Amino acid sequence: MTTEKTMGKPNQQVFSDTLLDLAQNDKDILVVTSDSRGSGKLVAFGETLPEQIVEVGIAEQNLVGLSSGLAAGGKKVFAVSPACFVTIRSLEQVKNDVAYSDRPVCVVGISAGVSYGLLGSTHHAIHDYAVLRCINNIDILAPADNFETEQVLRALVEHPRPAYIRLGKKAMPNLHDPATAIFEIGKAIQLRPGTDLTIISIGEPTPHAVDAADLLAKEGISCRVISMHTLRPFDRDALMDAALNTRAIITVEEHSVNGG
Template sequence: MELDKIEEKDLKMGKANQEVFSETMQALAETDRNIIAVTSDSRGSGKLVPFGQKYPNQIVEVGIAEQNLVGVASGLASAGKKVFAISPACFLSARALEQIKNDVCYSDNPVTLVGISSGVSYGALGTTHHSLHDYAVLRAINNITIVAPADNFETEQAVRLAAEHDKPIYMRFGKKAMPFLDENNKRFEFGKGRLVREGNDLAIIASGETVYPAWLAAKKLEDEHGIKTAVVSMHTIKPLDVKLLEDLASNERPIITVEEHMVNGGLGEACASHLFQKGFRNPFKIVGIPDEYTVTGSQVEIFNHYGISKEGLYEIGKKLLKI
C-alpha cells in the first residue's frame, strides 16, 4: 500500500516540507541580510541551491563537519545573525551533540538547528542514516525547543517564527510531499498543538509526517464504524502542549501517539509520563519504531511494517475501543 500518494480527494497536495523550508528562507533573506544558512555539504539535499544562488553572501559551507557546523553557527548567532544550521538529522543530532549542548543550548545562542531527511526518510540507506534518536537526546538537554512540522503550512510558520525566536530550536523535515491537513485551522505557535480533525471517541496525537496516516486512520474509523477521532499535530515535542494533552484525556477516551522515532524517549513517552503523573489512566498506546534492528526499505515500507499507516492505526484504534 502506497501511503505517499494522496488517498483523499478533500486533501490538497503540497510539496515536501524541505522545499517549503528553502522557499521560506529565500523569502526571509530577501528583506533581512542577517538571515544566514550554514550547511555541511548539504545545500543540495537541503534544497538550498536556489538560496545560495540568490544570496551567496548569506550562506556558509563548512563541508562534512557537523561539529564545525554547529560551532560556526553559534559564533554567527552570538554576533547577532539569524542562523539556520542545516544538516541531515541523523548526523546533526549525533556527531554534533556536544556542540549542540554546550555551544548552542548552554551558551544560549539562538541557532535554529535544521535536521533534514529526518526519521527514516533515507529509507534503504538503513540505520546509519535514520534519525530515530533525536527527540530523545535533545529532550534531555535544557533550553531547546523541538519542532516537527506536519505539513507545508506548519513548515512555513515554523521557519518564520524561528527567524524571530531568541532561543535555540531544533526543527526536522522529511523528503516526501505532504498534503495540507486542515486549511481551516490556521493557528500555529510553538508549544501549542494543532487540532486537524475533531472527535470525542478516540484521540491520535502525532508529529511530523506521521500526522497524515493518523488522519487517514481517523477517517476510516468514522466511515466504517462511526467513531469520531480527534487528530492532533503535536508539532512541538518540547515544550509539550500539556493543556491540550490533558483536555484530550479528560473524557477518558483512549489515546494513541504516533511518531517517526524510536518508542523510547520521544513524543509517546513524553505524553504518557505527563498524563500518568497527573493521575490520568486512559487506555494508551505508543506507536513508533520499536527497540530493535530497523527493517530495511523505503519510508513507506518501514511505516507499513511498524503500523504507522492508515490500516495499522485503524486496527490499533479498534483494539483500544474494543470493537
C-alpha cells in the first residue's frame, strides 16, 4: 500500500547518491562511464572517489568490455551510459562478456524511455526490454520511484550479478512509505488493492497508473495497481493472482508494444 504521494528526486540522482554512500565504505565498487558523468549525476562521485570511477569516453563497447574485465578481477562494477546506446551499440558485449560470462556487472541505462525528448528517435530507448529479454542470465530492473531505486542498488551491491537497470531523468513522486515497504528483486509490489481491474506497471510510468486507479475509484471501479519493478526474474505469482481475482489486466510501460 502507498501513502499520499510527495515529490522526490530523479531516480538517476538517487542512484548516484546511494552509490556514492555505499562506495565510500566498499572499495570494490567501481563506476565505469561513457561520457556520462554529467548526465548520469556522477560528478560528485568522481570528485569524492576519483580512484573508483573510470571514464572511457563515447565508446560503449569498451565500456562494457572493460567492466567485464574489472568484474572478473573481483570488482562490483556499474557501467553507466544512455540506455539508447548501451543496449544497442554494445549488445554483443552485454551478451557475451556480461551475461554469458556470468560477470557481476550492472549495466545502468540512464535517460531511458523518451527521457531525451526533443533529441528525437536516435536518443529514445523504447527497445531495451525487448532486446535484453532475448539474452539469458541478466536481470532486468526498472524502479518506479526513489525507494525502489535505492533498494535495487543496495540489493545488487550486496549480491552482485549480471543486471540492467533502467532510469529516467524526471523527478519522481514517492509511491512507498520506506518505513513499511518491503522490497525484493523479483517480487512485485501491490500499490493499490482492487477486484475489478489490475494495472501492472513497470518503471517510471507507475505514478500515472496510481493516478488512473484513483480516478477509476471515483467511478466505482476497484482497481489493483502492481509495481512490476523487475521484468526478469518475473513475478508470475502476482500476474496469476491478478488474472484469477480481477476481471481484466492492463499493462503500462514506456516501451514499444513489441517485446515489452
